[in-house]
Structures are given as C-alpha cells and as structure tokens.
Amino acid sequence: MQPHLQKKIKEATYLTADKAWSYRPILRYFYIQHERMREFLLPEEIYEYLSRFSEFSDYTVESLQQDLDSLTRWGNLIASQEHRKAKTIDEYKKKSFRYQCTPYTVEFERMMMQLENMGESFGGSLERTQFERLYQVLVTIAGTIADDQIEKDEESAQVWEDAMTYFRQITQNTSDYIAYIHSEEVADRMKTEAFLAYKDQFTAYLRDFIIALQRTAMQIQELLSRLPAEKLEPFFKQVIHHQEQTFRFETELITDPMEEMMEKWTNLIAWFLGNKHGESEFERLQNRTDEAIRRITRTVQRLGERHQQFRSRKNDYLHLAKWFDGMGTIEEAHKLSSVAFGVFHTRHFHADETGTEDIYADIWDEAPMEHQTKPRIRSFRERTRAGSIEDNQEKIAKMKQTHLEQRRREKKVIEQYIQGGEIRIKDLPKVEAHVRKLLLVWIGKAMAREDKTVKTEFGRKVRVILHEKERVILAADDGSLEMPDATFVFVEEEAGV
Numbered sequence: 001m002q003p004h005l006q007k008k009i010k011e012a013t014y015l016t017a018d019k020a021w022s023y024r025p026i027l028r029y030f031y032i033q034h035e036r037m038r039e040f041l042l043p044e045e046i047y048e049y050l051s052r053f054s055e056f057s058d059y060t061v062e063s064l065q066q067d068l069d070s071l072t073r074w075g076n077l078i079a080s081q082e083h084r085k086a087k088t089i090d091e092y093k094k095k096s097f098r099y100q101c102t103p104y105t106v107e108f109e110r111m112m113m114q115l116e117n118m119g120e121s122f123g124g125s126l127e128r129t130q131f132e133r134l135y136q137v138l139v140t141i142a143g144t145i146a147d148d149q150i151e152k153d154e155e156s157a158q159v160w161e162d163a164m165t166y167f168r169q170i171t172q173n174t175s176d177y178i179a180y181i182h183s184e185e186v187a188d189r190m191k192t193e194a195f196l197a198y199k200d201q202f203t204a205y206l207r208d209f210i211i212a213l214q215r216t217a218m219q220i221q222e223l224l225s226r227l228p229a230e231k232l233e234p235f236f237k238q239v240i241h242h243q244e245q246t247f248r249f250e251t252e253l254i255t256d257p258m259e260e261m262m263e264k265w266t267n268l269i270a271w272f273l274g275n276k277h278g279e280s281e282f283e284r285l286q287n288r289t290d291e292a293i294r295r296i297t298r299t300v301q302r303l304g305e306r307h308q309q310f311r312s313r314k315n316d317y318l319h320l321a322k323w324f325d326g327m328g329t330i331e332e333a334h335k336l337s338s339v340a341f342g343v344f345h346t347r348h349f350h351a352d353e354t355g356t357e358d359i360y361a362d363i364w365d366e367a368p369m370e371h372q373t374k375p376r377i378r379s380f381r382e383r384t385r386a387g388s389i390e391d392n393q394e395k396i397a398k399m400k401q402t403h404l405e406q407r408r409r410e411k412k413v414i415e416q417y418i419q420g421g422e423i424r425i426k427d428l429p430k431v432e433a434h435v436r437k438l439l440l441v442w443i444g445k446a447m448a449r450e451d452k453t454v455k456t457e458f459g460r461k462v463r464v465i466l467h468e469k470e471r472v473i474l475a476a477d478d479g480s481l482e483m484p485d486a487t488f489v490f491v492e493e494e495a496g497v
Helices: 010-013 020-035 044-050 061-074 089-092 103-118 128-146 153-181 184-190 195-198 200-227 229-245 257-275 280-311 314-325 330-340 393-416 433-447 491-494
Strands: 075-081 097-101 422-424 451-455 461-476 479-490
Touching: 010 020, 010 103, 010 393, 020 044, 020 061, 020 097, 020 103, 044 097, 061 075, 097 451, 103 433, 128 195, 128 200, 128 229, 153 280, 184 491, 195 393, 200 257, 200 479, 229 257, 257 280, 314 330, 393 433, 433 451, 433 461, 433 479, 461 491
Parallel strands: none
Antiparallel strands: 075 097, 422 479, 451 461, 461 479
C-alpha cells in the first residue's frame, strides 16, 4: 500500500471546521479568481469582497487575518511577502502578504461546485454519440497498429486521451443515469398520474439508446476482440514518450506508466467483453435498461387500469347499441356479439397429467386424457392399498428406443435439405413442421454465441449466417413464416471432415 493513502488530508479541514461559514466563502473567492487567471490576492481585496454580504457585517480585518493564517497552516493557501513601497512608518514595520490558493483547494472547490449543481438526485445521461466517438477513436488506434505505422508522439497521446475521456464519460454518465431511474424519487413520480404525460418521451429515450447501443457496441466488441494489450505496446510507448516530455519539478507517483496503460486498456476490454470474473458491464447496462422499459410499461398499464375503473362506459355502450340496431338479421347480431363479448358459457377442463414435456407439441397431436371426479362429501375416503416397487426398465428401454428412432427420422429428413454442406432458407421447398421448429431453434442458439456456431442435436456443428436485409417466406406444413434469410453452414463439411 502506498504510504500517502494512510495520511490525513488536512487541506479538507476547512469544510468541516467550526468556522466553515467564513473559511468556505474565502476559498470560494480564491477559486473564482483562479478560474479568471488571477493567482495572487491581497487581504484588503478579500475583505472588501466579504463586506458586501450581510452575514459578514461584524467581520473585522483581524478576523480575516486569523482565518488566512489558519488556511495557510492547513495548506489551503500559500503566503508570500508583498514587497511594495511603504507610505507610513506602520506600513514599513508591518509585513504584508499576498496569498495564492493551492492545487488541493482548487480541486476541492471545483468538486464542491459540481456537487452543488448536482442537487439531491443522480445526474448522468444515456448518450448515443459517446459510443460512436469511442468507436471512431478505437478505429484510429487499430489502423495505426494494423499498418505498422505509429503516429507522432503528440498525435498518439491525443488519441489515447480521447479514448480514455470518452470511456470515462460512458462509465460515469451511464452508471449515474441508471442509478437515477432506479432511485426512490423516480419510483414515486412514476406512481402519479402526471407520469403518463412523459411516458412516451421517457420510453423513446431509452429505446433509442438501446438501438444505438446494440449497433455501435457490437462494433466496439468486435474491434476490441482483435486488439489485446500486447499489440498496443508500440503505441503505448509513443504516448509515454510524449508524456515524459512535459516538464515537471515533481516526481511522478506512477512508477511504471506502461503497466498503468495496460491496466486501463484491460479495464476497457472487460467493460465491453467481460472477464473471467463475470459478464461485462455492457451486458449489465443493456439488461438494466430493458428492465427500466418493462417497469415503465407495467406502471403505465397499472395507471391505465386504475383510470379505466373510474371512466364511464355509457358512450361505449350507446355506440355498441347502435351497431346492434343496424343489424338486419339475428345471425348478423350473433356474429357481432361473438366479436364484442366472446363465447358465452365457456367450459374449461383441467387434466391431472400432461402427455408430453415437449413445448413444441401441438394440442391435437396429444392422446386423450382421463380424469376421475371424486365425490365432494365428508364421508368419502379414498381406497388405499399396499404400494409396490414396479420395474420400469422395459418401459424405459422402449421409450428410449422410440426417442432414438424419432431422432433418426428427423436427421434423415434434415439431411435431405443439405446441399453442398449448407442449408439456405430461400432455397428450401415446403418443409415439415418439426424442421421449421428445429431451424428456428438453431438460429436462436447461434445468435446468443459470439462465433454464431452451435452443436446440433445430431452431434454436428453448424454456423448460422443471418442475412437481415433479405426477407424470405419459409413454408411449412402448419403455415408460412416471413423471416430474414439465413444460411446454415455445417462445419464438418466445410472443413472436409
């Protein structure tokens, strides 16, 4: 551990001291003048400034001098003797000083002004352009590495500074805004009727961010996967060389700049791609933004239902009555009733067992089920008999044989559609229903993987190439489906296995 981490920061004493009411206005005035390029101030000028406020009506020059001495002792101010011509004997005998605020004071006041402007709620935003700017900077870095042309020291340092600036803005703004939309303040506002006026704007803001995030962040992920930290070592050397040209009296705390840059680049990769410790922050951000949209939708639905309970349906019923009055026959009125009110006297039957665990099985393919209704009387008791352990080995073997036979049939059908080691959706004829379901399952699994390659139920690997701009119709026995064209490339055939 570095020794300075265990030291007290005496420069922060003025923020919590008993006389903070006078210390803070004095140092705020120093900070304002520092931002205006004035470094040295005289006590007379400071006293003239404080005298403008009613809170300092009883404040004296002696009190100001005591406060300046305390702030100098704590390291907030630097006092230097003022050499000017004395007009009186007292001025000659009395030493006069001018004061300059220290870097600690400047940073403290800059931070305090940011906190004061922030208020009680989180800030932050979901900026789409920040991801695009970061991507352009990373493209510039990747181009210099790919061409083996390292830019000038100053240009390399500027590109690196831009990358870190955009990345810092992304992490800070997104984390602050996500904390804001999950805060109690926003949750309370979403419960009011006034939230309905902002729901569309709020949802559109999150939706547009998600669309831009998915488009740009995917490009960043692909680019970072090809740029490990080791490849950037020549680029980092140029940046370090430029930083070493900056003249400093003080010695730098960072003993190994290369290690520091490697660590920053590793953190950038982990934010987008994750690491061995878990998923990436990009995935967490996407999931939390999706959850925020779902929460808004549920809130709007509840508010709408609450509002619907107190709304009069008189006009709706009068409009519906006019429809029925305009019907020429009772049959037409029955048809309108079925659309407006649904089927009357519907009976639902519940079975104790399920025939299959296959979620793609159709209801008309299932065998009928039997349900035994038990009498609802107190005197009824079920008959019990001694239990026994049944040997189901034969039944299990038969079910296994049936399952394997079904798999063989499906494999044989699939192999009929393989042409040249691949299946193209637009080239398929009318297929069986289970083939359509299987192809959609492969697409779903492949889209969740980076290499878009999955292992099929038949033990073969297939890579899915999705042509999103081409729309095709996949005809099956149970209907037609409009979808993007896709190519299923079987890796074994492609590799010649």
